[in-house]
Amino acid sequence: MTDHEGGAGVRPALAVVLAAAADLALVVFGLGMTSLALDEDVIAVPDLGQLPGVLGVAFSVLAFAGALLVGVRRPRPTYWSAPVTAAAAFLAYLAGVGLGALSVASPGEAASAVGMLATSWFGAVIAGAALVCGWAGVALVRTRAHRPKWPWEDEY
Template sequence: MSPDSGGLRPGLATVFSVVSFGALAICGLGVLSLVTGADVVAVRGLGALPGATAFAAAVAALALVLATALRRPHPSYTLAAFAAVAVVLAYLLGLALGAVIVGVDVARGVAAAGDFALSWFAVVLAACGAIAGWTGVALVRTRAQPPQWRWERDEDR
């Protein structure tokens, strides 16, 4: 990117957005679980690995979507919708695959993915993905600069 284009480099914007997604999604899913008293993965007997696998798949999907789309000359904010869909689909796939990895019946893994897909947890995860996608585009497209003290500014520009 040229210095005149203003925004962050796509790779750095991707990193910031993915890390922010992880923090926001963990917080959102945790708060929703606390408020509703429901488990994020409602099927008993799966253990922690399927949920962790699902979340890792969602993070990887977001990173892939952002890394490819933010490299375009003028990325569109519609990327937020693609990011939202990608994280939910990857989470569902990761949940089903994680259940199979731990040796649970495939039907129970698919049931866990179906329960998640029809819950408010999926809405929270999609919203976090959309926020991360929008943020990534904003970081690349805007001319935002880090804050500076008065004495740090170059008056000769």
């Protein structure tokens, strides 16, 4: 995972995979807890089914991974990649929900679902999870730490 000799950080591709998995986990947890706390459905438009939500999360995680990969492949990645990654994930979530809603509802209902998500705590959860995980992905690549060692593992 790391280059133990030079102390280089995690490889960019691995950092993106780890950060994307964490983003997915935080999104699912965050949307569920926000729904529970607010006593509201994530997508409050009736009769849309699960497809818009599934497409929204899938688009969001894919956009997150793509944007983060671009950011961490630079020679010295910057933490400014995290807000860009969060914006990409948020916009892709809205696009996925919109496309999913259009496949089962009228354009007005799809626009209503997207508008509600864009201006609610649920949208903030998507952006916040992507921001935190994007920052962590950049940190994994930038870190120059060595692997953990026990005291008796001194090099000879």
